[in-house]
Amino acid sequence: MIFGPRPEIKTRSELAAMAEAGAIVCQMLDAVSQAVEVGISTAELDAIAERTCRQAGAKPNFKGYYGFPATICTSINDEIVHGIPTSQRFLADGDVLSVDCGCSIAGTRGRRWHGDSARTFLVGNVRPEVRQLSDITREAMWAGIAALAGARDVGVVGAAVEDVVACNPINGAPLDIVTEYVGHGIGTAMHQVPDVPNYRVAGRQPKIKDGMALCVEPMLTLGQAENRTLDDEWTVVTTDGSPAAHWEHAVAIIDGTVRVLTAADGGAAELAKRGITIAELA
C-alpha cells in the first residue's frame, strides 16, 4: 500500500479515554469469565456482558454493527469468529469458547472512543491439544504486541505470530493461521486502518507512529484454517470442523513503546516477561 487513508493519531488524553473504554471491555470479559461453566447459554453470557457494559456507562459497540444482534460474539469449537449468542446454545464439557467483546464511551466533541478485546475460554475438561491451541494463540497475541514496541511498521505482528506458530507444533503439526480476518486500527471507530495481518506480508507495510492504536488478534486453528460463513451470515466456521482459538487486545503506541488498553495492568506483567517496559499514560 502506498496511498490510502491515514491512520488516526491520538493525543495522550485521547489514549487515556481509550484506556477507560478498554478497562470496561476488560470488566465485561472478566464478568463473562466468572460465568463460563457447563450448561450456561451463550445468551446468558451476552446478557452479563451487556449489563456490565451499561452499568459502567458504556455502550456495546458490536450491537447493531452491520446489524449484529448482540453485545459479544460467542464462537464455540469449530466456530472461529462472529458466533451469535443464543438461548438455544449451552456450553458443554470440553468446549473451547472464544468471546469477542467491545464497547464505546463518550468523548469530547461528540466522538466516541472504542475498545475491542477477545479471550478464549476452556469449558470443563478439554483435550490437551485444545488447551495448547488456546495457549499458543494467546502467546502469538502477546508476541505480536511485544513486537510493536519500537517497530517500524505493522508487518512485525504477522512475523511474530508466524514465528510462534512455527516454534509450537502440536503432535508434530503447526497450527494454521486464519488469514481472512485480521487486526486493525481502533479509535473513534471500532475498525480503522491499518489492517494488522497475522501472517508475513511482502513489501512495504503501514508505518508505526506514536499515537496509533491497533488491535492485535490472531485466530489459529488445530486443523486447516480454510473457512466458510454459515447461513446466519455471521458465524465463521472451519471447513474441516477443527477447533479454533482467538485472542485480542487493543494496544496504544506511545513514546516508541506500547501500552495495552484492554488489560487491567496495561499489559505490564506479560510484556515484562518479554523484556518490554510499558508506556505510562499519565
Ligand code: MG
Ligand atoms: Mg474483537
Ligand code: MG
Ligand atoms: Mg478486533
